Amino acid sequence: MGEGMFCRQCIVDGHRLRPLCRIEAWNGAFFERRELRQLGLRVQLGHVDNQPCPRAYRGRDKFVVIAENGFHHIAVDFCQCRLSQGRQRWEQLLLYGWYPSTPDNPKSAVTIATLKLFHAVSLQGKTMVYHFFNALAKITDNAGSQAFKKRYQLVLRLVRQWRNLRALKRGGMGNDPDRATAETGEDGWKDVSPEKRQVELLFFISRLSDQAKLLTTVSSWPADPSIQDGWAYFVKSAPYTKFVETLGEQKEMSTCTGLAALDYANTKYSQGYATTGCGMITCGRHEVVAKNGVGDLQAGEKYGNMDYIIASAWCHFCTLLFFLLSYDIMCQWHKSLRERLKKLPSAVRLLLANYFVKFVIPKLHILGHLLKCWENFSLLYTLGAGQADMEGIERIWSSSGLMGASTREMGPGSQQDTLDDFWHYWNWNKVVGMGAMLRTRFLKARKELATQQSALDVFSQEQKADAPAWKKAVDDFEGFDGRTSPRPPNPYELPNSGVTLHEIELDLLHEEHDRQQRQLIADLLSNKSPTTKELSDFVTRRTRISRQIKKLRLLQRKYSPGALQRLATHPSSVEPAEAERAPLFLPSALSSAECSPPLVVPGLPQAEAQLRDAQCSESLDQIRHGLIIKKRLQTYKTLNSCRQHQNTRSRSLVDSQQHKVELVAGTYRQARAARIALAYVAGDSGWRVLEKADLRLPEDEEEAKRRKQHAMKGKRQEATKVNEVREVQGVPGMGEKNRVTPGFG
Template sequence: MALKGKGKKRQISNADILEYSFEDVFGDGGPSFTSQAISSDARRTHEKRHQLEVPSPLKKKHKTNHFLQELGDDFEYTFEDLTAPPPVPASAKPVKARAKQYLSSFVPLVDEYLAEFLRLEGKGFAAREWCPRCPENQRSPNPAYRCVDCFYPDLLCSSCCVDSHQSHPLDRIEHWNGDFFERVSLKSLGLRIQFGHTGFETCDNPQPGHTDFTVIHSNGIHAQTLRRSWFPATDLEPQTCATFRLVELFHILTLQGKVTTYDFYSGLEKLTDNTGLVKLKDRYKSFMRIMREWRHLVMVKRGGVGNDGKRKVADTQPGELGPDCPGCPRPKVNIPDDWESASNEKRFLYILYIAIDACFRLKRRLVSSEKKDPSLGPGWSFFTEDATYREYLLGVTDQKEMSTCSGLAALDYANTKFSRGYGSTGVGLGVCARHEFVQKSGAADLQKGERYANMDYIFASLMRHHDGRLFKFISYDICCQWSKNLIARLTKLPPHIRLTLIVKLVRFLIPKLHIYGHKILCQLLFSLNYTAGSARTDGEGIERPWANIGPVATSTREMGPGSRHDTLNDHWSHWNWQKLVGLGALLRKRLLKAIPERNFQAESLATFTNNQMEHVPQWKAMVEAFEADASKPNPYEIPKTGKSEHDVRLECAEEEAAAQQDGIPAIHNVSPSAFVLAGLDLEEQQRQIRIEVQTRRDQTTKQTAELLEKRTKLSRYIARFRALQIAYTPAALQALADRPAPAPDKEEEAGRVENVPLFLPSALTEEQRATGCNHGVVGIETRLRDAQCRSALDEIRSLLHVKSRFRTYRGGNVRHQGSTTRARGLMDRNDQKVRIHAEKYVAAWEAKRKLVGEANVGWRRLNPKKDLRCMEAEEDGAQRSKRKPATEEERAEGIPEGQRGKGHASEGHRTVSWICMGVDSSAPGTTEAILKGTFVCAPKAWARTRRWTEEVELLKEEMRRVPVALRWKAQWWRDRMDVEEFTGEHAEGVRAYGARQAALMDSIAEHFEGMWVGLHDLEVVEGAVIDAEEQPADDEKDDNEENWVAPESEGEGGIEGDDEEGSMGEPDDDGEDD
């Protein structure tokens, strides 16, 4: 912003120009011109001379060191371009300066700018021995108060400071404590505001206000130089400036609220004139340039570069400006010197948890280039060095990785992600998985999809800042594929980031939410739930920075590469700072949750194993053997108890192919197994239509039309099936003809296609099957019915697991009507699927009973009303409501815990539904069948108890090392307070800033320790309530949730189940597996 008076300006071409007057150029007569006119008869011309009025000569400018004396009383603020070129002839086209030119002149001056920034941290030129405002004979010594908002940064005594702010009560005051300036309030200095009077009146009867009275105020815009806390848009003859207060205001608004520069600047324009009648100067680009330089300077200053007198800013090292996580283990900083000799049981306390992922929302259009728009701090904080990164990628061709897992879009589209017109299709990022600090040198652009080459480079780049001796848990949503051949790929990276991983010191895992999109083998081998030392880390912390940075994507998409990197670095720096100051409340909350959960799980495990103590050593031995050697039998894998429908189908197809090779002729081009499978498929379609009709009583026109189309299609299929029955089961057609007519009131319902009997072999009598069924279709149906029982039970068990998760999530998170309705709809659809598979099991069981007899079925009869329950659902709602008053009454009477609740099943006598055992029930109730189920349930229950125990110990260790790391950082700042290369006011500012940062680190550490008093020895949380009815069963919570699970929060935590603010959102309606 420039100050302009109403006088005229002298044009200056260069520094040596001579000054001429009008008399020197035009003589005594002064300037004049002539005009000619034609007479009315067009025969003559008349010439007339016109004299110009000569303006008064310009007054010589008064030379003074105080720029305000240049202004008259009528000066006005105007926006004016700092970089306006010298005047040119009207015919010439002005040359517009590019932003690159301004930034190129700014970069060499960064050290001087930074020195001025640090100078402001000290007393600077305002230092005085006596207060300059006090009367001559009453001056106070050593003035120590200054105003942040006043134009002059004079140091005053407390009384003069209060007196000078009678009309400015909302200004911010700082006090020099001997080392640095600290914030104080005018109230603490004695300023009092009296309402209801003018500024020069006193109140005869003053009434005190509330002691916590607060005023919210926003300061405006002013202008000039760095030492006046005004930031210039250029370093040469600036005419546009922004005050530090304005820049600070926008900086915090854009970091916290993601306000764009355009919206903020437009708001300033509307604040100046909201009528549109006044034409305002456009200084939008100048303001953007100011903000970019400000971001860079603030990051460099906070990184401590200005407190290092031996180096220039340009000598900053890769990742140096990125802060470290105080909660993660760092040798020689916050963990003991003998950490490498820790026992196996305590080694998990020193594991480094890293999560990586890519986000394709952070695209950048193909605008500008690195040459035109370079980063001001290339590779200094979170983005890796772009030049070497791109040079490495030039030698990388399209990856040809084969996926052995299912549904990994990151691999499917690794080379085919839409990239035309984009300079970058996304960003890869790494964070610490437990505290979600963005890792230094842990971000890079993606050019196509999520290629291994990009993610390998990002992983190696961030790992160079960590000690290679630490044990590492690496979480990535495609870890099952990415980890293959990773060691070999890392050796091919550029030398400066080449990484050698010790296989025994690294473990690859998949985040808990993403793992359910992988096949069962991945869920067993890469699960955080079953990995010793993982505590309750969920691995989903990488998704939360994406959610935070998402609103910025629309702005960065249109930026050049350098400004985009600088902007994202700035936002991630703010993210890390918010994570740091929130660690106190976060770790406290986690610990207060983990302790009762650990106690509950330990008690549940003890109860679960109370009657099988002789098998406990065997369970533990299986788990420990698997943890030591992954090739050993997996104790968490549900044993396969028989053949699935697909297995039986394959066997039948192989038998038919062998028969054809032996020359046995076929009676139809459709094989016998295909015939039976077609009948079973029609039976399934009928079952689905029946349940749909029962659940949708009030259908819309669209739903009615869809149902009619399904019935029509099914009717055509049944007609084709009848033609096949002529060849394979002619007795079925006779049975269909002999079927008695339905009752008149049932005729319409019986005539519906979903109720038409198919007459598979199982629906015929023994005599009809013996004479009217050909080519072994009876045996084929028997085998398929047995497989149907098995697959239906598996589906029911999985859906009951999902239901258990639904109940847990709804009970802990759903509160409002909209979300309750949505959750209820999801649960209803899940219950509908349970009903479909339950009917499938009942039909398969009944068919097999007719085929082989009840004694030879090999499966239990299913009672839907009693058996379709989650493992923990030992009683229904009516029983629960009946026992609650009795329990409260028993507690009031002091009845011991073990004698309470005689009317309901206790924890030790709970009956578990046979469905949840996950075993073949051919020998129901036998020890062998029970052991097969408990050999899976017990290791999972033990793993769950161990994870909560690890979580408690790890949280206490994190609460120990966070203050240690903060005090280490405080000492780091103190070591950079006295810099011998700096002198005078610059040295004083450097020392003040170092002292202030050190005091800040110490204050945060003390604050955290105050929040954690007594927690290190806490073993029981008084008043904590764990609802056993909402706890998942032993084999439910961890790995059997299919297709939809409760979304993890994206707030301050990287631990499963943290209920922080900022949910990732509810699942889509179609997020289920149909």
């Protein structure tokens, strides 16, 4: 009937070694699908050429095989002659490339090629078994036949076994789970000089994720244990569960900003979940998951869970190595760590040597911490950290996050085996891509080194009087190993410009001056009405200010009569000014004659001078920190704002921060003017004029210069043209006058 059409026997002979092909037969009206077994093909297992065995054991006529092109019913025979070498039926299936459903009298199988395909698709595309199974069912019969529906549980079981076999193969363990593993670390590292210790530094990152939630209604550990409990990345279940049962509610309170890990340690939103997430330990340098470095979290991120997980991963490394340990709540977690580690089970208990471990906070997470955390836990100030950001664990969570939709519906053992398999895949890709990654980083670092070294040389030359002292301070700080005391001062700590308002208040309140002066200072500095939501109206605020001014006048009547005399001659006494514009007439607004006794209580001008000095110093600190925040907002806008509404919102945040800086600058200028007016009693202040151009970070000027140069370059390229006399007339560059360059005909 034409080319490509064959008789029944030719079809059988041609597909003896290809029994999983799809065959269609002409029924006189159209082509309909036929199975090869219906044409008489029987698959002879145990024979390479698939020729009939003289002592064949007749198997099932409808042996189910799940292949890449769908489900098949195959007629199979098992070999019992000498060619099989006494192999059992499941072994003959494996040699043929079919993975049997059970070793005892198998009735179905999945081809190894299909298992490999699903394994790759599930790891790369996070495809679930359910979707893959239904896709094969659609390929087999797109009309929605339910004939193979009961094979779904079979596929789930075989996929799980396949993941376990692949894990054993990766670990070089074969079928022996008790094979000894090699020791971690290299000989001779203990003799490394202190100058090169950062080369031997191990980077550890600890973090949690809520993407590994597990419903309590699905299954339990006795009903669904892990096939590889404790062999890979998860900690061994039994001792970990026993330890977690001894943990009570977390009592640690945060002394830093609002940390979600602490706020939700005893969360009430864990109802219905056997686990609310998992904690993980990874290498911060290469972003690979550590062995036995993952554990389930039952109700938030408690210290006890993370202590056990970190100690479990740490056991695979020599405790005398140099470690850089990163955690997003390190400022809280490191407190009392030594005592908590002593309470761990003996199998994972370790002794912590502070001079072998450095605690840091990842670069992105530290932005939400207090300034004190920056000074003590910043990677930028840590020797050996290089340009590591220690945020690699977030990239792991991002990649594995799509698996959460399927793993939360699994039993606890299936979930752990599935996640272990994915992290095997993640680590393998990291190792394979490490060559290209390290080469890229090396080329970038070599180029950047030349730039930074040149800038450092120029800076050191310009600051050669102070550079040696600065270098010594940095070396002393970085060389501190915890075995000596006291700890050297932190050279990266932002200096205070002077005494603060709170400090001067305490000093004034504790001075042994006469009782009337102390009472006046306390009234002036602490007389502030509380702010409430009902007092947001402008008129109400003005009324409150007026009341405060009246109280001030009562105090001035007793302690500063000269202020009332000046007020009597001021134009505001005839036509009262608005409350926010009413003059207060503090000693700085009075003349030296008006500030002399008995018009002013002795010591009051000196007290205001101290107050103004405190205002100036604190204002400068606030301006400095405000500009740093503004710079961060600008950087975020440049890197992340790519649409109009995002740009508008980011621009509003930057403008709002600039407004705050300008308000503080106004406070400084006002306090400086008042301090200068009090020079006759407190001496020269030394506070410098704050110009508008001073409200910038050092790099702002350089960035503005680069932008201007870039704009001029583009402008010259666009504006260059040939005039009527064939002369090239260009836009002059920076520092050049107008020029006309003759053209050539």
